[in-house]
């Protein structure tokens with residue numbers, strides 16, 4: 138585990154409203170004063186207390202709408218004055234930080250493309266120094282947990298102790314049902330190494346459409362995430378950016394109503410008894426698995442000794458291909474995914490090779 142950071146739990150961030158889960162909602166981009174206010178009013182009426190809107194937009198290609206710039210901060214300020222909502226926007230450089238703080242933005246967020254660039258994150262960290270503002274840090278565009286941790290550390294070292302991490306999926310080449318496929322293992326690893334950091338999901342940028350938002354949000358809550366940041370527009374079809382993935386405030390209310398918030402813990406005796414029983418079954422299977430693996434390795438070692446005696450190479454690609462095809466088929470018949478079966482057998486095969494190599498090199502040194 139990393140050195141324990143003194144990051145405050147969400148409940149101590151001084152945020153308005155219910156934080157279980159924390160919900161941040163608003164348009165991808167601020168487009169006009171009317172649009173920001175219309176969306177904010179509808180969201181506030183349905184109980185949302187934190188408004189997001191991008192003012193400076195990182196666009197993949199030039200000559201598209203790149204955000205309204207500083208003038209949009211006035212609109213967020215107005216929305217806050219009228220609805221009492223907290224506001225948040227993306228910052229990607231020193232100037233953005235100064236402008237956002239000057240206009241009383243309550244929470245800053247760092248976008249995925251920026252997190253991937255340590256120079257930019259350091260510039261933001263230097264600009265933030267001395268300001269006591271919460272910062273949410275999206276995962277980098279590539280699934281690199283070190284880069285994500287590094288960005289969090291840079292902001293933390295600037296004296297910020299209200300830091301959250303946002304999983305917004307990872308970029309991919311080629312067709313995929315998701316715009317940025319989620320890779321849950323990455324935020325889970327991040328959280329294992331920094332258990333104090335709150336985790337949010339950004340279903341909008343993961344999905345890139347409206348139909349899968351609920352499933353992704355539910356999945357994140359089941360994985361113990363603390364909340365979500367989601368794109369909501371009063372007229373999504375006519376949004377200037379990310380129109381396909383934005384929903385109306387009414388659709389957000391439905392989505393939130395349908396979410397099942399499961400508890401992490403319970404005192405229910407019956408539940409505790411059942412779970413303990415099931416866990417002991419798992420523990421028993423794990424032990425059996427290890428026994429079987431140890432026996433398999435013993436056979437591999439015997440084969441290694443036999444190969445050495447007969448002067449045969451360790452790696453027999455034909456045999457390995459056969460094992461892989463065979464175990465894949467057997468896995469399918471048992472409802473185990475090909476990816477899983479391959480990963481397990483690659484690791485087993487590697488361990489067999491390592492054991493046999495050891496035998497060969499010991500054999501040589503004994504000669």
Ligand code: PEP
Pocket residue numbers: 165191195227247248249250275305339342
């Ligand atoms: C955004 O939230 O508006 C955004 C640009 O997201 P990301 O940095 O995740 O692409």
Ligand code: MN
Pocket residue numbers: 165166368378379
């Ligand atoms: Mn967007």
